[in-house]
Amino acid sequence: MTPEQQAALRNIPSIEVLLHDPLLASHGAAVPRPVLVDLIRESVEEVRSRVLSDAPGMPGPADADAIRREIVARVAQRAEAMARPYYRKVINATGIILHTALGRAVLPAKAIRQIVDELSGYSLLQADLETGRRSKRDLRIEALLKRLTGAPAATVVNNNAAATSIVLNTVAKGREVIVSRGQLVEIGGSFRLPDVIAASGAILVEVGTTNKTHPRDYERAITGNTAAILRVHPSNYRIAGFTSEVSLGELVEIAHARGILVIDDVGAGPLIDFARFGFEPEPTLQASVAAGADLITASADKLIGGPQGGIILGREDLIQAIRKNPLARVVRVDKITLAALEATLSLFLDEALALDQVPTLRMLRRGLADLDAQAKRIASALRRETAATVRVIDGCSQMGSGSLPTQDLPTRLVAIEASIDPGELAARLRQQSPPVFARVHKNQLLLDPRTVLEGEEELLVRACLAALAGSR
Numbered sequence: 180m181t182p183e184q185q186a187a188l189r190n191i192p193s194i195e196v197l198l199h200d201p202l203l204a205s206h207g208a209a210v211p212r213p214v215l216v217d218l219i220r221e222s223v224e225e226v227r228s229r230v231l232s233d234a235p236g237m238p239g240p241a242d243a244d245a246i247r248r249e250i251v252a253r254v255a256q257r258a259e260a261m262a263r264p265y266y267r268k269v270i271n272a273t274g275i276i277l278h279t280a281l282g283r284a285v286l287p288a289k290a291i292r293q294i295v296d297e298l299s300g301y302s303l304l305q306a307d308l309e310t311g312r313r314s315k316r317d318l319r320i321e322a323l324l325k326r327l328t329g330a331p332a333a334t335v336v337n338n339n340a341a342a343t344s345i346v347l348n349t350v351a352k353g354r355e356v357i358v359s360r361g362q363l364v365e366i367g368g369s370f371r372l373p374d375v376i377a378a379s380g381a382i383l384v385e386v387g388t389t390n391k392t393h394p395r396d397y398e399r400a401i402t403g404n405t406a407a408i409l410r411v412h413p414s415n416y417r418i419a420g421f422t423s424e425v426s427l428g429e430l431v432e433i434a435h436a437r438g439i440l441v442i443d444d445v446g447a448g449p450l451i452d453f454a455r456f457g458f459e460p461e462p463t464l465q466a467s468v469a470a471g472a473d474l475i476t477a478s479a480d481k482l483i484g485g486p487q488g489g490i491i492l493g494r495e496d497l498i499q500a501i502r503k504n505p506l507a508r509v510v511r512v513d514k515i516t517l518a519a520l521e522a523t524l525s526l527f528l529d530e531a532l533a534l535d536q537v538p539t540l541r542m543l544r545r546g547l548a549d550l551d552a553q554a555k556r557i558a559s560a561l562r563r564e565t566a567a568t569v570r571v572i573d574g575c576s577q578m579g580s581g582s583l584p585t586q587d588l589p590t591r592l593v594a595i596e597a598s599i600d601p602g603e604l605a606a607r608l609r610q611q612s613p614p615v616f617a618r619v620h621k622n623q624l625l626l627d628p629r630t631v632l633e634g635e636e637e638l639l640v641r642a643c644l645a646a647l648a649g650s651r
Contacts, residue, residue: 180231187230190243192250194219200251209262215254218261222253270615270635270642274576274590274627276542277481281616283579284480285538285632290522294515304514315502320517323524327450328464330492334502335479335520340375341510342476342489343444347379349504350440350474350497351406356381359392359424362411372411381406391423397433407440407473408433412447412462427462431471440473440497448477448490450527451534456544459586468492484539485523486516538632543578545629547589553628553636554591560640565647567597576629593626597647607646615642 197203197219198212210218226249269281277283305316315321317334324333336342347356356376363385365371376383384405386396397408408430425433427443434441445462454460461482467475474497479488489510491501501507512520526533534540554571561569572594575587597604601624608615608624618625631639 184230187246188227190246191223191226191230192243192247194223197223197247197250197254200247202251202255203258210258214261215258218254218257219250222250222257225253226250268613270613270632270639271630272615272617272626272628272639274574274588274592274618274625274629275579276539276576276630277579278616278630279579283487284484285542286486286519287484287523287526287537289526289536290485290519293518293522298514298518302514302518304517316511316517319521320524323521323528324464324490324492327524327527328468328492330464330468330475332495332498333490333492334498335512335517336489336491336507336510337512337516338487339444339446339448339476339478339489340370342491343372343442344375344379345501345504345506345510346442346474346476346491347376347381347407347409348506349501350442351382352380354382354406355384355400355402355404356406356442357384357386357397357400357408358411359387359396360385361387361389361392361422361424362409362413364411364413376409392425393423394425394429394433397425397430401433401437401439405437405439407442409442409444410472411444427467427470427472435471441471442474442476443467443470443472445475445477447481448479449482451482451530451540453482453543464490464492473497479520479523482539483523483527484537486519488512488516488520542629543588547591550628551591553631554593554626557593557626557628557636557640561593561595561643561647564644565597567595567647570594574625574627576627588629590627590629593628595624595626595643595647596622597624599647599649604646607649608642611642611645613638613642615639615646 194216198216203215203219226246271278271281273281275281305314305318306312307314320335321333324330324335336345358372358376363372373383382404384400386392386400410427410430427441431441443462445464445467447461449461449463450465452460452463464475464477472493474491474493476492477483477490479485479490483490491498523537526536534544551571558569558571561567570593572592574590574592576590577587595601595604599607601619601622604624605617605619608617618627626639626643628636
């Protein structure tokens with residue numbers, strides 16, 4: 180150890196001295212004292228290690244005040260981060276409506292109100308008000324889904340991957356499930372359908388080719404050990420060109436003639452036909468029920484716009500068997516999810532109400548004139564207060580989370596070019612309160628008003644001005 184290192188180590192204050200630093204003392208109310216002591220100890224050890232390793236940027240060995248300030252700054256930053264919620268409000272200016280990293284679907288105001296008003300104390304979960312006896316916790320969700328889709332029965336689990344897994348485990352464990360090769364998708368987080376099928380205990384049988392699968396492929400693959408045909412809607416990609424797939428109606432005919440089931444994984448699972456708004460056709464839950472699928476799975480939080488969940492529709496005997504599966508307890512949802520889903524589904528009882536009050540659907544249908552007007556307001560506000568070059572340009576929004584793939588939504592973007600690197604500007608925006616997430620493209624920072632919610636425009640402008648001024 181050099182004399183300089185020894186001198187620097189001697190200048191590191193004790194934990195007791197640091198505890199009485201005015202800046203750290205102010206965190207005493209927000210962070211418990213034992214936690215504050217741990218944060219100080221961790222920061223002291225980090226500075227000690229940097230001294231011993233001759234890390235660049237360290238204060239000089241004789242600069243006791245600078246060493247103290249560095250430790251205090253580290254502790255204060257961590258104490259502030261610990262005191263505030265991690266799962267907190269952000270402004271999504273990326274234009275990705277279902278942004279997985281930002282919580283996916285924005286819950287309808289009705290869902291938030293129901294959680295606040297009805298779940299602040301004890302709440303009805305699975306008790307029959309007439310008899311007082313225990314009941315099904317998904318009773319209300321089942322009633323809504325039956326009314327909305329025409330399904331004989333329904334239940335809900337914590338996501339669509341769980342829905343697919345418990346369905347296969349219930350009806351096909353140890354037996355074969357036939358899937359077209361063109362439908363063996365990979366979903367978020369590198370989870371692949373073949374892996375989900377294997378984990379369920381079912382045996383995957385692939386048929387057809389990546390681009391073409393015919394009815395005869397399914398017919399030839401059926402054996403005495405076949406439990407079901409699984410159709411998977413490839414909601415996160417498109418195969419175009421020389422392609423062919425077997426319709427759900429044909430699959431039902433093939434399967435039922437041979438005494439096996441059809442499971443339809445609809446993916447995003449819309450309750451509204453978006454084709455009439457100019458989008459490519461997406462299979463709806465109602466259409467799958469009408470086609471005769473025995474079991475249907477879908478996400479509750481994509482094109483339905485509710486909380487994360489996995490919807491299962493189907494024959495009453497099969498839904499009952501799924502409820503009795505030991506895995507049902509592993510993948511069941513809690514009261515907050517049920518309340519939010521109830522509120523969201525109830526909006527779909529009046530389609531016009533759902534289109535107006537479900538944020539996902541409202542953002543999806545925002546017109547170009549409305550987006551242009553908001554982009555111009557944001558750009559004008561920024562130009563008045565900064566020297567940066569701010570323009571309004573054409574661009575595209577996306578649905579995100581594997582929904583409506585390859586269907587870009589025309590939008591108007593606020594493009595910012597400044598002396599600051601756009602990546603650094605984006606980083607500064609993420610440090611604002613609330614944090615702002617934007618896009619960086621071709622040396623520009625891009626803001627898409629499509630996903631900027633009501634009441635956030637002024638906050639967005641303020642955050643941009645602070646970031647451009649150098650504040651993090």
